[in-house]
Amino acid sequence: MEPAFLSRPVTEVARGLIGGILLVDGVGGRIVETEAYDRTDPASHTFRGPTPRNAAMFGPVGRAYVYRSYGIHWCLNVVCGVEPGSAVLLRALEPLAGIEVMRARRGVADPRLLCRGPGRLCQALGITGALDGRAMDQPPFSLEQPGTTFEIITGRRIGLTKGVATEWRFAVSGSAYVSRGAN
DNA sequence: AGACTGATATTCT
């Protein structure tokens, strides 16, 4: 993962990360669904400026932004973009490595349910707030650019009440591993 | 299948 790849407009990075390989301690898979956020976006955590929670999003490109969702789940973003305060939320993976570890962490057998949704993805990969701000090209993270291209669909983001009409969600067309099928 | 609910950290009002 080269810094130049991430230092582009968030929507381009969100699209470009589709098909990439994310691993945490060797456990992970192919990125099949992402969403873009930036400072101009009312749905973004950075819309109202820096806070202790969103500090990583104002830091260097290529770091992780991990936050707690609804007080319960963890969600993982890749800090990227041209302007500070931008990131791409990783919403779903196609599991490829360490599937048995993921099953044990998640307590489910169906591979489609291991990493389908940002909260599930973090549980399967063992991601917690301890990894907030960590460089994603350094252990325990590994992030590789896509080797091949995929047919990508674009649509509205999921689970928000602001910026609903913004079409900044990207997913592999037809994948059984995306969190909701706009396929 | 779809509607509702509970869990509860962080931020905003």
Place this chain on the structure above:
DNA sequence: GAATATCAGTCTA
């Protein structure tokens, strides 16, 4: 006090 970039469970049909 209320809302939220969620998920699992339960109830209703």
